[in-house]
Amino acid sequence: MLLIIEKETIIELARLMGGEESANVMKILLKKPGIVDEEIASRLKMDIRDVRKILHRLNEIGILHYELARDKETEHRVFKWYVQEEQISGFILTNMKKILDRLREKLESERNSQYYWCGVLGHPRLLFDEAMERFFRCPTCGNPLLSHDNEELIKALEWKLREIERALEEMTRFKRIEEIEQNKK
Numbered sequence: 120m121l122l123i124i125e126k127e128t129i130i131e132l133a134r135l136m137g138g139e140e141s142a143n144v145m146k147i148l149l150k151k152p153g154i155v156d157e158e159i160a161s162r163l164k165m166d167i168r169d170v171r172k173i174l175h176r177l178n179e180i181g182i183l184h185y186e187l188a189r190d191k192e193t194e195h196r197v198f199k200w201y202v203q204e205e206q207i208s209g210f211i212l213t214n215m216k217k218i219l220d221r222l223r224e225k226l227e228s229e230r231n232s233q234y235y236w237c238g239v240l241g242h243p244r245l246l247f248d249e250a251m252e253r254f255f256r257c258p259t260c261g262n263p264l265l266s267h268d269n270e271e272l273i274k275a276l277e278w279k280l281r282e283i284e285r286a287l288e289e290m291t292r293f294k295r296i297e298e299i300e301q302n303k304k
């Protein structure tokens with residue numbers, strides 16, 4: 120399965136990673152693949168060091184790559200920067216999926232467990248066996264542990280899961296490679 124990521128999403132991702140300046144750098148990179156850092160700096164009227172910092176950060180997470188070339192006039196080595204669009208879809212998917220997986224696990228354990236809690240935020244909730252070992256007293260404050268109704272928490276988790284799933288659908292457009300290949304013919 121190949122993902123088509125819209126340019127707006129890529130710019131949004133750059134913004135998430137480094138704010139407005141990072142988003143502006145990404146806009147230029149998408150418009151002009153192979154652009155060198157000096158040109159980005161002069162177009163955006165930014166300090167070259169800030170531009171390089173942003174480029175390296177985006178390179179570190181694997182959504183950019185560069186080519187070493189030699190400037191024809193000055194003979195200096197220059198870096199030509201490109202956006203790796205295929206890598207971006209992977210980056211978004213793995214990270215969103217990680218968050219989704221974690222939430223699903225948490226939701227499962229909330230649904231399947233009965234917790235005992237003193238009712239003070241930040242104090243631990245214990246499972247039945249753990250609560251019994253402590254004679255149903257909170258290990259932090261010593262107050263009695265009561266069975267905790269986690270219905271609200273479950274609802275909140277379910278809501279959050281749906282939100283992320285929706286965002287993931289909006290951010291990515293699924294198309295099968297076969298469909299794209301067929302369109303080419």
Ligand SMILES: [Zn+2]
Pocket residue numbers: 237238239242257258259260261262
């Ligand atoms: Zn407590």
